[in-house]
Amino acid sequence: MKIFNDITALRKSLNSQQQIAFVPTMGNLHAGHLALIQQAKQLSDCVVVSIFVNRLQFLPHEDFNQYPRTLDDDCRLLAELNVNTVFAPDEEILFPTPQEFLLALPSVANTLEGEFRPGFFQGVATIVLKLFNIIQPHLALLGKKDYQQLYIVREMVRQLNLPVEIIACETVRAPDGLALSSRNQYLNKVQRLEACHLYQALLQIKKEIISGCKEFLTLQENATKDLIQRGWKVDYIRIQKRSLLTPAQINDEDLVVLGAAWLDKTRLIDNLEI
């Protein structure tokens, strides 16, 4: 496995590859990332994983400094999986000067996560575009756990005609249903036991919709109230139309329910397609 910090050396090494499958990450790899990598390996002989904690996607008060950085462990895991190439650049490599060119995003980027984390998707889209330009992958694999991120990256690829196919991978969950996330490790034991209730709340909504309930606003409100009663601070629980990520209308069939909520200082997100 080759580990690169430098862009020129990385490009040279990837130059002759027919088909590159790319998994962008911020490191601190868990079974969710490993599932993406396994899927990438099935699709291509050349798998590139990037590890970069991207400050553009953190607000000033967010956990950029605290975000777990575990490069040596990550590389050990990736070597065990026979990943061909790791791109783990220092900040000066990706931002030799301040990143003043930023993508202007459509209004969907200001909803849901974007409403509570303004600028987040601009930071994500800008770094993903840079990584695509550096690595020039044929395929890129992203998890459904970050559903809106997946949606926005897909739209970016479509609207900017980027020559890469986006592959969506299912969320990997702990046995109690909690979606795997690097931020789960901020939870203490009691919070970890409670954490699966975000998933439970979304599951309850999914069940009610499947059994015919169309009272979307009531379902959202009830789930929010339940979580608040359990001690959560809820940013949003929303039932959206999958194809546009806009609020679901009564006759929409392609639905997804998304939620974001805090357990003390830890913010968790999750979603379920219906």
Ligand code: PAF
């Ligand atoms: O999902 C993530 O880990 C990040 O948002 C990504 C796609 C690697 C961009 O920094």
